[in-house]
Amino acid sequence: MNIQTLSLDPRITVRKPGAPNPEGECVLYWMQRAQRALDNPALDVAVELGNELGKPVVAFLAPVPFHPHANLRHYRFLASGIPDIEEGLSKRNVGFILRTYPDHSLTRFCEQVCPAIVIGDENPLREAEHWRVRAAQDLKVPLWTVDADVVVPSRLLGKEHYGARTIRPRLQALLPQFLVPTKVVKARIPWNKPRTLHSLSAHDDFTAGWPLDRSVSPIEGWHGGTKNALRMLNDFVNYGLRDYPKDRNHPELSRTSRISPYLHFGHIGPLTIAHAVQAASAPAAAKQAFLEQFIVRRELSVNFVRYNSYYDSFECLEPWADRSFARHSGDRRPILYDEKQLEQAETHDPLWNAAQKQMVLTGWMHNYMRMYWAKKILEWSPSVASAYQRAVWLNDRYELDGRDPNGYAGIAWAIVGKHDRPWFERPVFGQVRYMSLASTGRKFDSKSYIAQIGNLERAHV
Numbered sequence: 001m002n003i004q005t006l007s008l009d010p011r012i013t014v015r016k017p018g019a020p021n022p023e024g025e026c027v028l029y030w031m032q033r034a035q036r037a038l039d040n041p042a043l044d045v046a047v048e049l050g051n052e053l054g055k056p057v058v059a060f061l062a063p064v065p066f067h068p069h070a071n072l073r074h075y076r077f078l079a080s081g082i083p084d085i086e087e088g089l090s091k092r093n094v095g096f097i098l099r100t101y102p103d104h105s106l107t108r109f110c111e112q113v114c115p116a117i118v119i120g121d122e123n124p125l126r127e128a129e130h131w132r133v134r135a136a137q138d139l140k141v142p143l144w145t146v147d148a149d150v151v152v153p154s155r156l157l158g159k160e161h162y163g164a165r166t167i168r169p170r171l172q173a174l175l176p177q178f179l180v181p182t183k184v185v186k187a188r189i190p191w192n193k194p195r196t197l198h199s200l201s202a203h204d205d206f207t208a209g210w211p212l213d214r215s216v217s218p219i220e221g222w223h224g225g226t227k228n229a230l231r232m233l234n235d236f237v238n239y240g241l242r243d244y245p246k247d248r249n250h251p252e253l254s255r256t257s258r259i260s261p262y263l264h265f266g267h268i269g270p271l272t273i274a275h276a277v278q279a280a281s282a283p284a285a286a287k288q289a290f291l292e293q294f295i296v297r298r299e300l301s302v303n304f305v306r307y308n309s310y311y312d313s314f315e316c317l318e319p320w321a322d323r324s325f326a327r328h329s330g331d332r333r334p335i336l337y338d339e340k341q342l343e344q345a346e347t348h349d350p351l352w353n354a355a356q357k358q359m360v361l362t363g364w365m366h367n368y369m370r371m372y373w374a375k376k377i378l379e380w381s382p383s384v385a386s387a388y389q390r391a392v393w394l395n396d397r398y399e400l401d402g403r404d405p406n407g408y409a410g411i412a413w414a415i416v417g418k419h420d421r422p423w424f425e426r427p428v429f430g431q432v433r434y435m436s437l438a439s440t441g442r443k444f445d446s447k448s449y450i451a452q453i454g455n456l457e458r459a460h461v
């Protein structure tokens with residue numbers, strides 16, 4: 001495929017147009033979100049271009065301590081994925097350069113390796129988007145970015161969708177074009193520049209000396225990386241998928257895939273997961289239930305963050321929710337907790353406390369509990385605005401998969417009714433859907449869940 005035709009691929013956004021520099025010595029892949037060597041459309045585009053231009057390909061990964069709410073827990077998980085990236089890229093003849101803060105400058109790296117063109121991946125969060133806009137201004141060669149972490153390129157959806165009901169038919173119409181097998185292509189010209197271009201080994205603790213929040217401990221039981229992600233996927237497809245529709249709302253069973261941290265850090269690609277689920281021997285209804293969450297709900301979240309600039313504040317709400325909250329702004333809130341009490345799981349509600357502890361101790365909370373958890377934060381906070389801000393802060397701080405479009409969409413769903421519909425009017429919540437301790441606790445074996453978290457807590461002491 002020639003370069004002109006390739007640039008028209010709907011997954012690609014041409015950020016800085018122009019012909020690749022004929023004097024360039026390589027094609028540079030600026031790896032940001034898609035931290036993997038397999039099922040990575042951005043890397044595939046870089047390799048295809050390298051082969052077309054007859055140049056080697058090098059991937060540049062430069063972790064920095066500036067991601068809002070990121071702390072030691074997140075960076076440790078990121079770091080544990082690096083050896084798999086290095087190994088996978090080497091199998092594809094692609095070079096790998098890891099540079100870390102304060103030696104993270106893309107433009108400085110370009111001066112050293114002289115690329116013909118730079119390819120990046122996409123991330124709808126505002127800070128990452130800002131870095132790409134800056135890069136397009138600063139680079140002297142073309143910059144393309146590739147939407148590598150969704151099945152259907154998010155820009156094809158064009159605008160913010162109201163909910164699953166409106167986005168589902170659009171996604172389903174586009175799936176035959178994008179949910180297709182891909183080939184693993186190797187770079188024809190191997191990268192053979194001296195290793196001295198590495199400023200670090202993949203195994204070093206690159207956060208040493210960083211101005212970083214170290215108050216949230218890393219999670220010993222979670223190890224990042226593509227190999228671990230594939231193992232989790234395999235286990236889920238063989239043992240969990242069959243009963244997904246029945247078990248997915250049972251926090252005490254914990255039989256969902258738990259693949260979200262790997263997706264968040266880009267250690268596994270969405271096509272790999274969707275293909276594995278489609279090929280599984282599980283009943284069709286189970287596959288459909290999983291793909292509804294994994295494609296429709298997940299890509300609805302990406303759509304929300306990409307097209308609603310208020311995604312991390314209550315102002316992202318729909319007009320019906322705004323009107324409804326205005327009617328209830330003076331409602332009495334009989335129980336109020338401050339941030340510290342919430343963070344330390346010191347509420348009167350044993351189910352909520354268990355959920356909060358699951359997140360703090362394990363870096364992950366079950367979906368059903370996430371819904372309940374956020375709704376109670378609304379009930380126990382002085383205002384909708386403060387509830388939203390507290391939920392974002394706690395979620396981003398403790399969840400390994402936090403700081404993700406899914407997190408903002410989940411919080412928006414629970415607190416301001418985003419992607420939901422108006423329900424019956426009630427105090428504080430207005431028309432936003434309510435969840436009570438009594439009814440939530442009856443839907444699954446909540447005693448068993450609370451007991452499991454209690455055991456976990458004792459094991460941590």
Ligand SMILES: Cc1cc2nc3c(=O)[nH]c(=O)nc-3n(C[C@H](O)[C@H](O)[C@H](O)COP(=O)(O)OP(=O)(O)OC[C@H]3O[C@@H](n4cnc5c(N)ncnc54)[C@H](O)[C@@H]3O)c2cc1C
Binds near residue numbers: 411
């Ligand atoms: C208040 C709240 C906060 C949340 N915070 C986050 C977050 O920070 N990061 C995050 O990745 N998810 C978040 N979610 C969405 C969902 O709870 C998690 O993605 C899911 O629990 C992860 O577990 P799993 O991988 O076992 O999911 P599975 O059920 O096995 O699903 C597989 C994948 O599909 C996607 N998915 C599943 N359910 C949803 C959903 N409801 N919405 C969007 N995508 C979904 C996820 O990528 C998930 O990893 C939040 C939801 C709520 C209500």
